[in-house]
Amino acid sequence: MTTRTTQQLFNLEGRTALVTGGSRGLGLQMAHALGEAGAKVMLTSRKAADLEEAVADLQAAGIDARWIAADCSREDDIRKMADQAMERIGDIDILVNNAGAAWGAPAEDHPVEGWDKVMNLNVRGYFILSQHVAKRSMIPRNKGRIVNIASIAGLGGSPPDIQTVAYNTSKGAVITLTQALACEWGKYNINVNAICPGFFPSKMTQATLQRLGEDELAAHAPLRRLGDDEDLKGITLLYASDAGKHITGQWLAVDGGVSVITGG
Numbered sequence: 685m686t687t688r689t690t691q692q693l694f695n696l697e698g699r700t701a702l703v704t705g706g707s708r709g710l711g712l713q714m715a716h717a718l719g720e721a722g723a724k725v726m727l728t729s730r731k732a733a734d735l736e737e738a739v740a741d742l743q744a745a746g747i748d749a750r751w752i753a754a755d756c757s758r759e760d761d762i763r764k765m766a767d768q769a770m771e772r773i774g775d776i777d778i779l780v781n782n783a784g785a786a787w788g789a790p791a792e793d794h795p796v797e798g799w800d801k802v803m804n805l806n807v808r809g810y811f812i813l814s815q816h817v818a819k820r821s822m823i824p825r826n827k828g829r830i831v832n833i834a835s836i837a838g839l840g841g842s843p844p845d846i847q848t849v850a851y852n853t854s855k856g857a858v859i860t861l862t863q864a865l866a867c868e869w870g871k872y873n874i875n876v877n878a879i880c881p882g883f884f885p886s887k888m889t890q891a892t893l894q895r896l897g898e899d900e901l902a903a904h905a906p907l908r909r910l911g912d913d914e915d916l917k918g919i920t921l922l923y924a925s926d927a928g929k930h931i932t933g934q935w936l937a938v939d940g941g942v943s944v945i946t947g948g
Contacts, residue, residue: 703715707729726776729783735752807861839859876932
């Protein structure tokens with residue numbers, strides 16, 4: 685075997701990627717990373733207008749990108765979307781489970797419908813799509829990469845003024861799901877890993893940013909900053925490419941160091 689160069693290991697030319705929640709924010713950032721490395725990218729989210737704008741942005745950067753609107757909290761939508769994606773771009777080499785929901789409320793008053801909404805999208809949806817893509821596309825070809833977006837919220841509780849018990853629980857479940865799938869599907873040469881972002885300016889963190897302020901949140905990080913439009917690109921590409929072929933069942937916090945602070 686000829687040892688490949690770093691550039692060859694990170695090259696994704698000839699591969700296809702499906703990114704959920706890909707029309708903005710972290711999903712679009714990761715789609716850029718995959719497309720810039722040569723992958724053909726399919727985006728999905730609920731709103732067609734947002735997807736059209738995102739795909740135009742990717743295409744302007746020279747990326748082969750397309751979209752399908754779907755609600756990843758609904759099983760029928762998930763399966764139909766995945767089948768349509770494979771019909772349009774071929775087998776899926778890289779799946780990025782990024783679509784997510786949050787619900788802020790004190791635990792003692794948290795509505796059950798809010799809990800169910802978060803769990804359906806953040807956990808159940810990830811499992812259904814991973815299972816469908818693995819069974820239809822990855823297992824038969826004995827290869828694949830799955831990247832699950834968890835959160836540093838999934839590593840434990842949050843400060844008392846950030847009341848997101850369902851979100852924290854769901855993201856903890858994503859980490860465990862990642863590890864369980866990695867154990868079961870390693871024999872099929874499918875790598876399953878997770879990213880745990882910290883605070884990035886996004887819709888998911890908008891309420892927290894409004895309540896606490898960007899400067900205050902940044903002050904809690906050793907690097908004294910929030911995540912930006914580049915900070916998930918490197919880890920996404922590592923997990924998705926042959927550069928990370930011996931990494932599976934792992935999670936990495938991309939949070940400016942927040943998760944290494946002890947004692948609050």
